[in-house]
Amino acid sequence: MSDYAVIGDWGTSNLRLFRVEAGRIVARRDGPGIGVVGREAEAAFAETIAPWLEDGLPTSIRLCGMVGARDGWVEAPYADCPADADSWAAVAVRFDWRGAPLAIMAGLACTDADGIADVMRGEEAQIFGAMALDPRLATGRHLIVLPGTHSKWTLVEDGRVIRFRTVPTGELFALLRDRSTLSPRIAAADADPAEEAAGFAEGLERAGAGRLLASLFAARAMRLRAGRSADWALGYLSGLVIGCEIAEARAALAGDTGVVLIGDARLSDRYARALDAQGIASQSLDGDACARAGLGFLEN
């Protein structure tokens, strides 16, 4: 039986634990999100890790994500930006769990020149992981972007997170698609990819003008007056919000570099196309690999 460590990403919706032996992930176990278990967090953790404990205690446990939020297991602080991997790790909450050393990693916080605050919790592990995986990202300035429900746009310089901005594009798109009068109700099974792609391209073009609110209604009016389809309209809304996100976030961060995307392949590809439409180069990194690296395990 080998020594093993446990790293985990415990977000609102999912717990994902990885078992690491000799620098390699050898097993994974999934459990309920911290948003589901609330005050029963420790019991849920114990149940998820239980089979591994039969092999003895892990040498260390590190968890990141909403597990450290006010309504999580134990509240971990936010490290203030600028922050590097060491200053972030230094403020983790550490305690002894059944004899094993457990760390709940901190989030990050920043305040912009206008006094507006921003926070992240969980994504920072992927950002520090990206810089650990690719040394080129640990020198010079880069924009590291994690697209999603709440996209995180992060300006890093010489290995430090300088500032970041949260853009709730995915949440807004879901509201527009599922709850608004602007979007048609269509079954995903009937979707026409070519129509959707045409709408996406037209939405990106419209976003170039940097006017989100004044461009939304076209998703409805173009169906009424210009023969556009329901699939076109959903593609248009997607292109519009992603295009506006890119223009706004780059301006907000004064980030004039190329972009590093971290996330799942499908969403990263969509962002890469949107960035390309604005003449911005990008590269994509795998989110899981970055998260593991950020928690201290560089897979060989």
Added chain:
Amino acid sequence: MSDYAVIGDWGTSNLRLFRVEAGRIVARRDGPGIGVVGREAEAAFAETIAPWLEDGLPTSIRLCGMVGARDGWVEAPYADCPADADSWAAVAVRFDWRGAPLAIMAGLACTDADGIADVMRGEEAQIFGAMALDPRLATGRHLIVLPGTHSKWTLVEDGRVIRFRTVPTGELFALLRDRSTLSPRIAAADADPAEEAAGFAEGLERAGAGRLLASLFAARAMRLRAGRSADWALGYLSGLVIGCEIAEARAALAGDTGVVLIGDARLSDRYARALDAQGIASQSLDGDACARAGLGFLEN
């Protein structure tokens, strides 16, 4: 028994009929919205107007709004912009209803330089009415704005509607307030007006930068990190979306004039404050008076 005419605004949610005698409104009756009655529109109309028919047939009936939409009573066309009151009235759908001449007024449509379509149905009566009520609005260039769920920004010149833009600010705000993770769930009864006003002002200030998407998350982060209240957050979101609407719509219409607001007093006041924050003068007109004037009845 006097001769009388009937004018009415039949929108998605409400039917409002006015009885006009000798140029004055003498009675009003309310009925169900066209979105509720659907194919039973004629029966609903007959039931709402029934008590007046006991005095004989009206000399004329004019209806505006979604009553003329595809899913309304009888579909009326859209008049293409530029359009004046005469070209709009010319394309109304007219038919004989139980011996009385009935007109369902047209909507308006326009297409911008990029080929993007827009439509309105119902608001045009208020716009033509405003120009009929105030001759100063019928000469020169003006921006006439109807704030609401789908705000209509309209550029008029010498009595004609040149072009317009729909901005779904009210719908977006309701989604953010009621359905998003950005807004706190609070009971309106507990609202603190001073906190709300402070948030509104800060949202307007933020909107000056013209970045809606990248400024939304502050409604949450400022509660977490800067001690802002739930009321502040709702005010902030309201100020942000209204401020962005103003900046975007004026840019989209190239409308560099002062603004004429048509609508209810409370909402018009909110917009007047937002316009003032961007250095734009405004005046307010009563929506009901404008609608009646647009349907041909200038009250004395």
